[in-house]
Amino acid sequence: MASPRDRTRSARARDARWRGALAVLEEMRREPGVTRAAVARRLGLSTGSATEITARLRDLALLAETPAATAGRGRPTTVLTPHPDGPVVIAVDVRQGDWRCAVAALDGKPDIAETGTHRSRDPEDVIDTVAQAVRRLHHHYGERVRAVSVAIAATVQRGRVVQSAALDWGPVDLAALAVDPHVPLLIGNDATFAGLAEARQGVAAEAGTVLHVTVEVGVGGTLVVDGRPVDGATGAGGEFGHLPFGDPGLRCPCGARGCWDLMVDGRAIARHLGDPPPRDPRAYAEHALARAPADPAVRTAVGRTATGLARGLAGLINALDPAVVTLGGLAEPLRAAAEPEFNAAVADGLMRFRRPNPPPVVAAALGRDGALHGAAVTALDHFLTEDGLAAWAALRSPA
Template sequence: MASDRPERARNARWSTAVDLLAQVRREPGITRAAVARRLNLSTGSATEITARLRDLRLLTEAPAPVRGRGRPTSVLTPHPSGPLVLAAEVRQEDWRCAVATLDGRTGDVQAGRHVSREPGPVLETLGQVVDGAWRRYGERLRAVSLAVAATVCDGRIVQASSLGWGPVDLTGLTAGSGLPLILGNDATLAGVAEARTGSAAGAGTALHLLVEVGIGGALIVGGHPLTGAGGTGGEYGHMPFGDRGLRCPCGARGCWDVEVDGRALARHLGEQPPADPHTYTRQVLGRASHDAAAGRAVAAVASALATGIAGLVNAHAPDVVTLGGLARPLRAAAPAEFDAAYAGGLMTFRRARPAPVLDAAHGDDGALHGAVAVGLDHITSEAALATWADRRPTPAPTV
């Protein structure tokens, strides 16, 4: 234990820097004076710490946009040679990635469709993307943060039913670069994005739900997800809110998953289960306004979605609920049925002041924004900043 003290002391001196960098992420373009006010720092302390961060190529100051008369000022921005995160997302049909600076802004965006959904080809493509970023940015690149539509346990994919994957080994993704890999469920990370900078910003407790193939989500408290033992919490789609006669691809019966996506729509319409439930849902939504059968199917699925949300609100008592992915157009296509089912599922005492259900601000980009957020949490921790200061990587190309 005593041997850890020098390292803890080394890391602890970065505590205020961590807070300052977090504030720059919350308010991109913030001034040094505003940071001092937010963090209750004296002018001298704010000046000293920003000078240190500038010397370490973490932050720099740039002229603020001119707004009328007044004294010119400057804003805090990421240093052009500062650390970066590569954020990536794997979805059912495609992948995308972006490089993020310390203020959360992204650039160098790449995307592509899967040539095969088998794990091998998907991971080979992503590995090439990671290696390419490492060659371009060198030691400026500090971590890879990956969002995937899968159950994640102890930093590993244990099941991705929408992709047809079982356990998958991801260690090869960063083998060439040696970068840390931060792995998260897509719905959980989208919830982080909404809680930090989206429709749930400022809420103490937020429930985020995302419908793509099935439904996932996260309970976010203080900007951080409650992920449970091993990180597998938030598998809301596998709660028994559905028909016990139906078996879910996860192996359980009666999952909510199969009541709220294209598979449910197909059953209501008497059609074959779709190979791509996500695309099929969009097709049925497009018919719902002029096809009575499609309209009834959408109303039934929207009601099933709202009933489950009410149950989760009864259990968690969030300040706000945010909806991402296909949950938004499903509700918009049958608002009366959704509202009736939501109100009908709430406990009586909650109906006077029900948790508002809002559309996610980040839309389809939520999981990628969340991957950026947790990746930046990692590379701006006290230990990571201390390591950056010790190594002082040589400058590499800017984003």
């Protein structure tokens, strides 16, 4: 029987074995199609080490190598891409009105496989429909599926949905989306996942501290520091829409009064126009934004709503000190439709020392696919560890 010291040495050897492999895979993930020579330079690997590691990863169906396009003389090199028979993750996005399921290889790019609209908002009906799609994908890909990751328009605490104002849900159990006891089910807020994707793959990929704010039904987002979302002690952080930046006379569906949510979406535009609360605030806001250039009353209502968004954004900048702010969902169209009001409200809300050099506020690059990308990023982070690769290697070489 091995001694504790021998077991420790064995674990260290295993970890060392996978450390270089993980570094190579991370480079491929960061830049799909990167050359083997470039990876070797970035990681300080010798040509022999790079060749040995990539050969091992190729044999394990973790990456593939194809000849790079030649540019004049010189030794030919190869580009690294996910192996066509390699591991995949399933990414799910459950939104207010619809859902999508996608599959992503190690490059993290979600390939949408199934979509649908909600026949009702009943949680059992929604979850059962999505679960069937997830099971179909798992049946197709089998043991290649290493994780299922779900982005949902809801507050998520300790990996469980506790409330969704957008879907009008209370606590909901998503365990039906688990396809196998050995395949982890990861659940996160959609705005948090979208912000993570922008910080890792999108317009803010070079920034260390990123504030992401998105407007759909209400406003959500996250602060991402060094590639990791700051989601609090229980995972329920980033609920920016429920900061008391709004009218305390208004009760939010979340149960609190004065939530910022009520000041930034189609419900706010409808109030400013004297219309009843819209059944679908996002669709109402899209229609209002399209009408605004030709209708002065709608343009004024949009301007007031953009001001409400900008004032809260200035408060978040003061509190969180981001290097970059990314705007997702309807936040960017709202800014564009009322840019003078938006810019003035941000400037007025910033502390004096910030005004000469405020953080850039830019449109999110991934659009409505941000949450799917973030779900894939989260699932791959979970898989790409020493233990994850060791389990995959055992699966590929059971002997």
